Amino acid sequence: xxxxxxxxxxxxxxxxxxxxxxxxxxxxxxxxxxxxxxxxxxxxxxxxxxxxxxxxxxxxxxxxxxxxxxxxxxxxxxxxxxxxxxxxxxxxxxxxxxxxxxxxxxxxxxxxxxx
Amino acid sequence: xxxxxxxxxxxxxxxxxxxxxxxxxxxxxxxxxxxxxxxxxxxxxxxxxxxxxxxxxxxxxxxxxxxxxxxxxxxxxxxxxxxxxxxxxxxxxxxxxxxxxxxxxxxxxxxxxxxxxxxxxxxxxxxxxxxxxxxxx
Numbered sequence: 001x002x003x004x005x006x007x008x009x010x011x012x013x014x015x016x017x018x019x020x021x022x023x024x025x026x027x028x029x030x031x032x033x034x035x036x037x038x039x040x041x042x043x044x045x046x047x048x049x050x051x052x053x054x055x056x057x058x059x060x061x062x063x064x065x066x067x068x069x070x071x072x073x074x075x076x077x078x079x080x081x082x083x084x085x086x087x088x089x090x091x092x093x094x095x096x097x098x099x100x101x102x103x104x105x106x107x108x109x110x111x112x113x114x115x
Numbered sequence: 116x117x118x119x120x121x122x123x124x125x126x127x128x129x130x131x132x133x134x135x136x137x138x139x140x141x142x143x144x145x146x147x148x149x150x151x152x153x154x155x156x157x158x159x160x161x162x163x164x165x166x167x168x169x170x171x172x173x174x175x176x177x178x179x180x181x182x183x184x185x186x187x188x189x190x191x192x193x194x195x196x197x198x199x200x201x202x203x204x205x206x207x208x209x210x211x212x213x214x215x216x217x218x219x220x221x222x223x224x225x226x227x228x229x230x231x232x233x234x235x236x237x238x239x240x241x242x243x244x245x246x247x248x249x250x251x252x
Contacts, residue, residue, distance in 0.1 A: 019169060019173070022165075022169060023166065023169060026162045026165040026166060026169075027162070027166055028162075029156075029158055029159045029162040030159065030162050030163055030166060033155070033159050073120065074119050074120060074123075077120070077123055077183070078183055078184035079184075081180040081181070081183030081184060082180065082181055082183060082184050084180045085176075085177050085178065085179065085180025085181030085182070085183065086177070086180075086181055087177075088173050088174075088176050088177030088180060088181075089173075089174065089177035089178065089181060090177075091173050091177070092170055092173030092174035092177055093174075095166075095169060095170045095173060096170040096174075099166055099167065099170065
């Protein structure tokens with residue numbers, strides 16, 4: 001079970017840092033377009049990265065012992081799978097909702113400029 | 116238990132392979148499909164495509180891991196193949212849904228698709244607009 005916890009923590013740390021860096025790097029152009037202001041976009045980008053790390057690490061720590069214990073290898077694999085999977089699903093939904101929110105912001109800004 | 120172990124290995128390899136293949140296809144052909152837009156530089160189109168594909172990967176790998184423990188346990192080769200095909204089939208449906216969702220979003224970004232979509236709910240969004248207008252002007 002100790003090894004299962006270690007694998008869980010290692011996988012979630014890797015995913016958190018990897019996805020966070022990738023979004024931070026590639027999200028900048030999107031945010032600059034949505035906010036129309038480079039300084040504001042950069043600051044929002046940093047807030048988003050910090051928020052992403054916080055939410056993710058909190059969720060990982062919180063869910064560490066949710067789901068019971070497993071002793072046999074096959075139970076450990078299943079438990080790890082469902083824990084990592086639910087964390088990834090939450091992250092995916094949050095990420096797509098963020099994209100929709102910033103797109104809406106962009107559309108409101110374009111609309112303001114037009115009227 | 117070893118039967119189940121190898122079933123899980125095969126499941127993970129098959130499902131991740133299909134997810135990565137679809138993700139790479141979307142990444143390669145997405146910007147071409149969206150096309151050139153005068154109001155969006157090519158860099159921005161690539162960045163938006165990338166962000167959407169990260170969401171695609173997160174949802175798919177999440178579903179793959181989450182669905183790992185669903186279903187019964189296989190005891191011999193025959194039940195293992197049946198279980199494997201049910202599980203892989205379910206994941207393929209999820210991947211297909213996410214793929215068509217991505218295509219729908221790409222279509223909305225596509226050049227020439229300039230249907231008015233804002234304001235959709237004028238009463239609600241006018242509040243937001245009023246709040247935002249000092250910052251944008």
